[in-house]
Amino acid sequence: xxxxxxxxxxxxxxxxxxxxxxxxxxxxxxxxxxxxxxxxxxxxxxxxxxxxxxxxxxxxxxxxxxxxxxxxxxxxxxxxxxxxxxxxxxxxxxxxxxxxxxxxxxxxxxxxxxxxxxxxxxxxxxxxxxxxxxxxxxxxxxxxxxxxxxxxxxxxxxxxxxxxxxxxxxxxxxxxxxxxxxxxxxxxxxxxxxxxxxxxxxxxxxxxxxxxxxxxxxxxxxxxxxxxxxxxxxxxxxxxxxxxxxxxxxxxxxxxxxxxxxxxxxxxxxxxxxxxxxxxxxxxxxxxxxxxxxxxxxxxxxxxxxxxxxxxxxxxxxxxxxxxxxxx
Amino acid sequence: xxxxxxxxxxxxxxxxxxxxxxxxxxxxxxxxxxxxxxxxxxxxxxxxxxxxxxxxxxxxxxxxxxxxxxxxxxxxxxxxxxxxxxxxxxxxxxxxxxxxxxxxxxxxxxxxxxxxxxxxxxxxxxxxxxxxxxxxxxxxxxxxxxxxxxxxxxxxxxxxxxxxxxxxxxxxxxxxxxxxxxxxxxxxxxxxxxxxxxxxxxxxxxxxxxxxxxxxxxxxxxxxxxxxxxxxxxxxxxxxxxxxxxxxxxxxxxxxxxxxxxxxxxxxxxxxxxxxxxxxxxxxxxxxxxxxxxxxxxxxxxxxxxxxxxxxxxxxxxxxxxxxxxxxxxxxxxxxxxxxxxxxxxxxxx
Numbered sequence: 223x224x225x226x227x228x229x230x231x232x233x234x235x236x237x238x239x240x241x242x243x244x245x246x247x248x249x250x251x252x253x254x255x256x257x258x259x260x261x262x263x264x265x266x267x268x269x270x271x272x273x274x275x276x277x278x279x280x281x282x283x284x285x286x287x288x289x290x291x292x293x294x295x296x297x298x299x300x301x302x303x304x305x306x307x308x309x310x311x312x313x314x315x316x317x318x319x320x321x322x323x324x325x326x327x328x329x330x331x332x333x334x335x336x337x338x339x340x341x342x343x344x345x346x347x348x349x350x351x352x353x354x355x356x357x358x359x360x361x362x363x364x365x366x367x368x369x370x371x372x373x374x375x376x377x378x379x380x381x382x383x384x385x386x387x388x389x390x391x392x393x394x395x396x397x398x399x400x401x402x403x404x405x406x407x408x409x410x411x412x413x414x415x416x417x418x419x420x421x422x423x424x425x426x427x428x429x430x431x432x433x434x435x436x437x438x439x440x441x442x443x444x445x446x447x448x449x450x451x452x453x454x455x456x457x458x459x460x461x462x463x464x465x466x467x468x469x470x471x472x473x474x475x476x477x478x479x480x481x482x483x484x485x486x487x488x489x490x491x492x493x494x495x496x497x498x499x500x501x502x503x504x505x506x507x508x509x510x511x512x513x514x515x516x517x518x519x520x521x522x523x524x525x526x527x528x529x530x531x532x533x534x535x536x537x538x539x540x541x542x543x544x545x546x547x548x549x550x
Numbered sequence: 551x552x553x554x555x556x557x558x559x560x561x562x563x564x565x566x567x568x569x570x571x572x573x574x575x576x577x578x579x580x581x582x583x584x585x586x587x588x589x590x591x592x593x594x595x596x597x598x599x600x601x602x603x604x605x606x607x608x609x610x611x612x613x614x615x616x617x618x619x620x621x622x623x624x625x626x627x628x629x630x631x632x633x634x635x636x637x638x639x640x641x642x643x644x645x646x647x648x649x650x651x652x653x654x655x656x657x658x659x660x661x662x663x664x665x666x667x668x669x670x671x672x673x674x675x676x677x678x679x680x681x682x683x684x685x686x687x688x689x690x691x692x693x694x695x696x697x698x699x700x701x702x703x704x705x706x707x708x709x710x711x712x713x714x715x716x717x718x719x720x721x722x723x724x725x726x727x728x729x730x731x732x733x734x735x736x737x738x739x740x741x742x743x744x745x746x747x748x749x750x751x752x753x754x755x756x757x758x759x760x761x762x763x764x765x766x767x768x769x770x771x772x773x774x775x776x777x778x779x780x781x782x783x784x785x786x787x788x789x790x791x792x793x794x795x796x797x798x799x800x801x802x803x804x805x806x807x808x809x810x811x812x813x814x815x816x817x818x819x820x821x822x823x824x825x826x827x828x829x830x831x832x833x834x835x836x837x838x839x840x841x842x843x844x845x846x847x848x849x850x851x852x853x854x855x856x857x858x859x860x861x862x863x864x865x866x867x868x869x870x871x872x873x874x875x876x877x878x879x880x881x882x883x884x885x886x887x888x889x890x891x892x893x894x895x896x897x898x899x900x
Binding site: 264265266267287288289290291293294326327328329330331333373374375376377380381382385402404405407408475476477478479480481482483488489 | 619620621622623681682683684685686729730731732733734735736737738739740741757758760761763764773777780781830831832833834835836837838843844
């Protein structure tokens with residue numbers, strides 16, 4: 223943001239709208255941000271640890287890990303936890319949607335039905351609210367971003383990964399993540415990342431693409447964006463344990479052969495993932511609204527079904543669609 | 551004191567000569583009329599030497615199967631165990647191969663030699679296991695393969711003109727790779743081990759153990775052991791086959807503390823403290839495969855190769871194979887045609 227020039231309001235030609243970004247900024251800070259992050263992946267891939275590490279919180283204090291025999295009968299659950307985080311006056315209302323049971327069953331054919339139903343439900347609710355009478359306090363529970371966890375132990379994407387991502391890539395922004403990255407050497411990581419990117423392209427999976435830096439941004443930001451784009455999928459290590467390393471306390475994991483530091487860019491991409499998420503939170507919301515939600519909305523309206531028609535606009539849309547159908 | 555065990559073993563091991571029998575505690579014999587120490591040395595103990603020489607000449611078979619999801623390091627571990635390129639990935643199979651749509655069984659044989667002893671090692675790999683979206687009954691092809699090897703052996707055994715040394719393709723040991731999630735076993739792991747522990751010796755192994763800290767490892771092992779116990783899964787060494795107190799104490803320690811072995815495999819060497827060691831290099835340190843403070847690979851290796859190799863074969867032959875055989879003989883006319891004489895001979899052995 224450019225520093226505001228407090229030119230004399232009496233100067234001829236001065237209108238004063240250059241102050242607008244400040245006003246927007248102040249209003250958003252007061253309003254706070256809402257963000258919904260969905261986390262999907264097999265059990266044991268480090269999802270909860272990573273979320274706790276990213277937001278420096280303990281989202282799952284009373285957690286009981288079920289045994290294999292219990293998992294046999296379980297279906298996929300949806301568990302949403304909300305936490306309010308405040309930093310330097312800026313409030314973030316973060317909802318993390320967890321999907322325990324995904325990928326656990328022997329037959330995972332029905333794994334994603336529950337998850338897709340949840341995503342659609344949030345869109346449906348928003349659509350309903352948006353078309354309603356009182357639109358002052360619409361709560362946006364739509365899923366803005368989905369971290370999809372790929373196993374670091376495999377050789378790339380599994381059939382389940384491919385099928386799931388193809389089923390949701392038109393509904394939500396997918397960010398592929400490889401957690402427990404301390405299981406891989408640097409060379410293995412490069413190989414795995416390349417393999418995954420090749421497979422994503424091969425199967426036509428649409429993951430979230432970071433927008434290129436605008437030409438008027440400074441070089442540092444452009445370079446940072448370039449680096450971020452080149453590191454996808456991010457290979458991260460999560461931890462909230464403080465370990466003593468090289469004389470200072472760092473968050474990390476202590477092994478007999480060394481200490482893995484979470485916030486060390488030479489050890490893993492944790493900082494990159496965090497930067498990406500924070501600087502692009504806005505963009506993730508926009509893409510959800512402008513692309514995924516609009517897709518859903520047009521599909522939904524085409525299909526018909528009950529929707530309270532309050533707006534002139536919605537009427538027009540309906541008529542247009544009906545006319546199109548007639549022509550066809 | 552070695553005269554006793556030798557006799558019982560020649561009857562059981564029809565495929566090959568048994569190398570030196572395990573040392574049993576000395577059983578005090580009744581004092582004989584002749585005081586052998588007075589008359590001199592007889593030389594019965596040279597039998598061990600003779601058997602050892604015979605084994606070295608004939609060599610022996612060992613068939614090891616590896617089962618687990620792709621990417622758990624099975625091929626690398628087998629190469630590390632036998633310090634040679636014996637796995638599927640080293641035999642010209644492209645490592646970056648696509649995940650097969652069904653479970654395949656691939657057996658690769660190698661002859662490796664050490665100290666004059668030849669081992670015909672067969673590594674049986676099972677690509678595609680547990681990788682599909684629907685993994686129902688994915689253990690069936692594996693169970694089928696194991697039973698087919700028993701059938702092959704049985705057919706040869708009941709043959710009128712039998713080969714002197716029946717080729718042994720039976721699976722002596724099945725390493726089952728558990729994913730190091732740190733949580734618990736997966737439903738598929740339970741199902742597989744429940745079905746297969748009845749037909750083959752299963753040794754559960756925690757793969758890629760460098761993903762867990764010491765505490766996580768201990769906790770995970772405890773949880774896995776408990777789950778296996780609660781679900782009645784008898785992995786090798788099975789409690790019911792402990793022959794005597796000595797076996798029981800030794801095996802109890804292994805069952806209750808060491809297993810499942812949390813291993814790391816590698817076929818790359820690095821320089822550590824002036825020595826060349828097998829390991830994995832990371833930005834925060836080098837993980838030494840054979841260092842017991844880093845992982846339990848050395849324990850697994852000693853267990854499978856240096857102490858229990860023969861026992862694995864014996865349990866396969868005396869128990870799993872005999873169970874299969876008894877079932878087959880009980881089924882109506884299951885066996886291929888043969889003379890009545892031979893059949894009677896066999897039935898009397900049962």
